[in-house]
């Protein structure tokens with residue numbers, strides 16, 4: 001049975017909201033609707049939250065994995081299409097998802113050999129990707145039911161998700177309390193705000209793993225998208241996709257997206273880094289100042305006119321061109337997702353930072369609060 005509640009409360013008091021002045025905060029028209037989505041293997045009920053703005057832009061997000069299940073965005077004629085890959089049912093997400101649309105943690109991307117030292121103690125994590133640790137291990141933040149803060153969510157028409165990752169979960173030290181806030185603005189932005197605290201020193205790298213296709217999920221591959229990445233350097237990787245530690249210039253390589261270029265233009269070039277990645281699967285070192293919300297990337301799909309800009313406070317961006325997709329995942333509407341049918345722009349700290357002291361630190365200590373913001377902003381041209 002579908003339980004359906006419309007949450008339309010304004011973010012300040014109704015009166016102040018009607019006067020449209022809320023301590024300088026702009027009032028957004030976004031509404032949020034809640035419905036039952038299903039049950040996890042443990043029998044926990046999970047829900048689907050639908051955020052919608054006045055242009056009809058709509059995000060459906062489940063608290064299972066903090067997963068964006070669909071994202072309807074207008075094209076240049078105002079026609080909506082779902083621009084993220086995903087499944088029709090919770091069961092499919094639980095059975096086998098290549099992280100479609102999910103929140104990734106405790107550590108987004110790879111940690112070499114699953115080992116790191118912190119304050120003289122050696123930690124050994126699950127090896128779940130070749131010889132390395134990927135995306136938080138066997139049961140990362142993409143595979144847990146997050147707790148929805150209904151009160152805070154209702155007040156702000158935002159979706160507030162909390163998760164307590166206990167000390168020792170997936171062999172990481174410290175109980176980590178994580179909060180992820182999803183919101184949508186009338187400027188067609190999907191905003192994700194992360195925060196976290198810990199009771200023992202630990203390492204954290206949180207990201208979001210939507211696979212985009214601006215022509216619509218399932219509508220062919222993404223090779224004709226034009227991409228701009230505001231980064232002069234990237235972190236080259238070894239055959240296991242672990243950074244070597246070097247920061248290398250993108251100039252003269254197929255990783256140069258300073259000049260907007262089609263994803264497919266150089267993806268099969270004879271260049272060791274694109275060979276090793278099976279295409280693009282690298283971390284770009286963003287040019288914008290660290291900790292400041294600034295532009296990281298922009299993608300444009302010419303048949304629809306859709307443009308997606310990614311803004312972040314993070315220092316890095318993993319651009320992954322869907323190289324591991326091979327048609328085995330049958331997605332929404334029964335469509336198969338073949339090779340490179342979606343691309344990810346994962347804002348992050350650099351992979352394997354716990355083993356690379358020269359990289360921006362991913363250590364979080366008690367008393368500190370990690371904060372991070374990423375915005376996916378849609379427009380047309």
Ligand code: GLA
Pocket residue numbers: 098099109134241281282318320324344346
């Ligand atoms: C990240 C990684 C890729 C791949 C995907 C998930 O983007 O960098 O290598 O593992 O996640 O399939």
